[in-house]
Amino acid sequence: MSRLHPDQVAIAAWTERAGIASGRVFRSLRKGDGAALGAGMSTQAIADVVAAYAVPLGIDVAPHDCRRTFAKLADKGGARLGQIQLSLGHASIRTTERYLGVEQDLTDAPCDRLGLRLS
Numbered sequence: 001m002s003r004l005h006p007d008q009v010a011i012a013a014w015t016e017r018a019g020i021a022s023g024r025v026f027r028s029l030r031k032g033d034g035a036a037l038g039a040g041m042s043t044q045a046i047a048d049v050v051a052a053y054a055v056p057l058g059i060d061v062a063p064h065d066c067r068r069t070f071a072k073l074a075d076k077g078g079a080r081l082g083q084i085q086l087s088l089g090h091a092s093i094r095t096t097e098r099y100l101g102v103e104q105d106l107t108d109a110p111c112d113r114l115g116l117r118l119s
Helices: 006-018 043-057 063-076 081-088 093-100
Strands: none
Touching: 043 063, 063 081, 063 093, 081 093
C-alpha cells in the first residue's frame, strides 16, 4: 500500500469540499462562502496568484515559468513523458520535449536497456 504525499491529501480534501469530481482542480472562488466557480481560472487570475506570492519574496517569475518548473520536476521525479504532455495540454510530444530540453543520448540509448544479446 503506498502512502499519499501530503499534497495529494490536501488536494483530495479540497476537491471533496469544493464538490469537484472532474476537470481542473484550481478554480475561481466566490467571495464569502468560497464556493468553486466555473471550469477553471483565467490566465489573468493565475498571473495574479503567482504575483501575489512572488513579488513579496522578491522573485521575478511568470506563470509560464511555473509550468516549465512543473514539467522539469515531474520529469526528474520519473513521470512518463506522455503523462507530462497530457498534464501540460500539449498536442505534440515534441513540444513537451522542447520544454524539458530532452535530447537523444547516444551513449545510453533506450535500445541498450532491452536486455537483448546478440550471439
